[in-house]
Amino acid sequence: MTTPTPVDAATAPRRTRNALMTKEALLAAAQELFGRKGYERTTTREIGEAAGVDPALIARYFGSKADLYLAAVAAERLADDERDEPAGVDQPFADLQDVVEVVLRLTARQGPGPILQALVRDDAPPEIREAARARLVRRIVQPVAAQFDADGIDRPTLRAQVAVAALLGVGLGRSLGWFDELHATDPDELAVLVLEALGRPG
Amino acid sequence: MTTPTPVDAATAPRRTRNALMTKEALLAAAQELFGRKGYERTTTREIGEAAGVDPALIARYFGSKADLYLAAVAAERLADDERDEPAGVDQPFADLQDVVEVVLRLTARQGPGPILQALVRDDAPPEIREAARARLVRRIVQPVAAQFDADGIDRPTLRAQVAVAALLGVGLGRSLGWFDELHATDPDELAVLVLEALGRPG
DNA sequence: CTACTATGTCATCAACTGATGACTTACGAC
DNA sequence: GTCGTAAGTCATCAGTTGATGACATAGTAG
Secondary structure, three states: OOOOOOOOOOOOOOOOHHHHOOOOOOHHHHHHHHHHHHOOOOHHHHHHHHHHOOOHHHHHOOOOOOOHHHHHHHHHHOOOOOOOOOOOOOOOOOOOHHHHHHHHOOOOOOOOOOHHHHHOOOOOOOOOOOHHHHHHHHHHHHHHHHHHHHHHOOOOOHHHHHHHHHHHHHHHHHHHOOOOOHHHHHHHOOOHHHHHHOOOOO | OOOOOOOOOOOOOOOOOOOOHHHHHHHHHHHHHHHHHHOOOOOOHHHHHHHOOHHHHHHHHOOOOOHEEEHHHHHHHHHHOOOOOOOOHHOOOOHHHHHHHHHHHOOOOOOOOOHHHHHHOOOOHHHHHHHHHHHHHHHHHHHHHHHHHHHOOHHHHHHHHHHHHHHHHHHHHHOOOOOHHOOOOOOOHHHHHHHHHOOOOO
């Protein structure tokens, strides 16, 4: 257990076998996984795979899974980085068709993004949910309502809200794999279908 | 599987061996334990012991641990509602109109129930999400698809899936207060609106 | 080079999980 | 009483979990 070369932690840990980098990789993976799935649902094997490291090293460097969790929580304060947002949601939309296509295409990838999840979870931090909600209204609901109004449709705001909520439901169900066909259908094809229903309210 | 004595469920289930009492004991124990310790940390053996019943009976009466969880959650919900019909979500639906009305009415009061949340959150335990999903498909999507098919509508299954997902989106947005008008509008009035869009696909 | 050790790999463990199906028992009709 | 069946019991399964220690290898000092 004696360190032959008590290397200063800051200087030159450049090696392919690097205990420091390994520890940090484990810590980062643990933070991500524990944060996303919770403690119980995260396995040491997952953490190891995510970190590109053998799970046995968790025991070596942290003692146990529980100890790794404590270490991850303790280090949590440092990782308060900025969050990415889909570029698509930031652009103004011309009409409902744009909206439908973009939303369906966004949810075509895997899982709903952090924004949609914030919108949907009842335990999300209120200020985050409110921010997501406000953006949704401004970028999507209002343009659609304006279009409905211009088209002389009755109760344009309410109908726009219904349409957007419905669309989010479809996107959510699609990205979470609720239904087989819904999941498998091509985004563009689906857009046509959804537009048929939402596009001509009243 | 023929019942020799089709005893009316309401009358005289006074026996030492009583399926009804056993189910209720399991349900009560499940509510208590799931509520206190969460799903993952609660084992079927614990539930059985707390209920004074063999854990194998969970499988017999509820199907699985995940199904028991859903049943416990549903039962809790019904207990809150004073006079809600005991059938609730457990009965098959006649047509899309039924579905729309029930869903909108259910999401009218409080936030989305645990079941809807389980369906919607990407960090929910997979078994529970799958159980909720399976129930949704069987009780709602399939009947609606059958109706669409009977009406000679093209691609009935896909359209039913889209319709149900959209409907859930509306219910979700409504119960979470996404949009003001959507939140304020009377359920029945809203039902008419949604049906206009979903009810006549193609 | 040789040797030493920090680092990483691997096979495997014991414990626990939910689930299953064959078996036993008690109920209640007759 | 008998007897069929619902209700309950039990042993055991297959899978997963976190953990462990023997082993292999890379990096470095001398």
